[in-house]
Amino acid sequence: QTQTELNLARSVQMSLLPRLPDELLGIGLWAQCKPAHHVGGDFYDYHYDQDSGSFIFSLGDVAGKGMSAALLMAMSRTFVRASDGTPLQILDKMNRNLYDDLTEVGAFVTAFVGKYDPKSNQLTYANAGHAPVIYCPAGTAPYLLDANGPPVGLLVETLLFEQKLDFAVDDVLIIVSDGFPEATDEDGEFLGYDNLLALIDLYRDRSAREIAATLLDAVQTFERGATPNDDQTIMVLKRME
Template identity: 35%
Template sequence: MVSSPPVRHAVVVEDDADIRGLLVLVLEQLDFVVTEAPDGLSGVEAVRNTNAELVTLDVNLPDIDGMEVCRRLREFSDAYILMLTARADEIDRLNGLDIGADDYINKPFSPKELQARIRALFRRARTPAAPAEDSRQTDELERAAVVQKSLLPRETVRLEGYDVAGAFRPTRSVGGDFYDWYQTRDGMHLTFADAMGKGMGAALIAATVRAVMRSVADTPAIDTAFASASATITSDLDQSGSFATMFHARLDASSGKLSYIDAGHGLALYIPAEGAAQRLVSAGPPVGILDGQHWPAAELLLEPGDTLVIVSDGVLDAHASLEDFIRNVEKAARSEETSDDVCAALLELAPVETAEDDVTAVVVRRKPDVQH
């Protein structure tokens, strides 16, 4: 008889209903049973009643502030406490006060980063041995892996003056990671996405995302195309109770202009030939979180020698901090001669023996001008 994994409880203490809903979705994807609390006092009681192992705690609450909630929790609970703040001055206070919190993250936050922080917290504790898998579960993972691999592009991008490569390394726990690209008359279109969840459900959602994004390829404006696609995708996500983070870009090869939309992904880096790497920030939440959401497009210019790197949260999870992640990704991009080699180096940042999630990378490099 196969034993069930232990149930983990989490409490979300947040007065903003939209943010609270997003936090609940993120935690449920990590297999927590989640209790919501709109203020500090009810949050303390929720932790007491559920014996929660994780608490996400907003600093600004309508009754008592998050720091006081943290102090009260530490009187009876050893739960991991992850504090959320929207103001820089509060970050200084959190750094300077020994209030018993385990970590903090500032708003607006990336769901990827939040999940990575939570995984890092729970790696500090001893975890029980994984239960044996039954044959039905194994069969589903195998079928999901086939679907997931089928989503990867079969064609190689051959753009004069560019070097484009992608790499994907699955784990045994199949998720919804995928990337897709195809050449156009002017350059290329690229989509990088992660449908939250595991197994066949996530793989099928990823397949839907890929198909829908390809269906809007002929829509001239990227923001119009993305709005149309996201509306279609959201209906499928609503039925599954899931959401998808996405990075979608269109490259005009002759000019180097890259138009892009980041919907909750937050793991794309622009690495210029000269100067520091820049993390491309999200334009809004993941697709499927809010009805009627609009994601504005942004642009950057890929000059000769510049590189765009997009990775999955499997790479972020392997790092202790966002700063370490950015530094090591930039180092990998600058140390290798080809995009294929950069992808290989990026996968090595998340060693296969310790990686808890799929590891995916895409690199778009504009080749330096040849000096005669």
């Protein structure tokens, strides 16, 4: 019975993760989740903000695994989906609504929320403790974007602030869960940030969908059959025009 319930919970969890369009407002867009266990805590989402003509996207990771992580993941994703406004406003609302529930079970959520405006080609984001996030400006080596505040659920106030990127043609933004750099091979060696950045630099010229698929395949090859310890979730944005 327990196995059946876990399988059902995984089906519900995966059904909450939307299939993204290959292109939206001139941005190549793709996301995928490879859960390590039957039920995990990673989520991603996007929605179109009609008032501003922008789209909002997010990726998050609930600390923990199993049924409790999946339930908190569903709640987190629901608050992001139901919220418009700036990335900072969305994360503030998420923290206000989930703080009590998260602290009660000793959990927290790392989350990256971004908003792309096609009129200005600006990408505004706020990052509640999530890593890694990789930015690849066209013609420049990829580098990590630092989190600009603590995870959701750690503090009553988020202490976050927003940052902006001028998202030029062929720029790439990649958000992954920690299941990528923390992937281990059969000898227990971590993939690590440096190897992840090298892989991204190698595949950055491909489409958003191809970048995501190729990176997932590359991590699986690195693991050489070792069982993943954590979900591996990725979202890729690439400006096409």
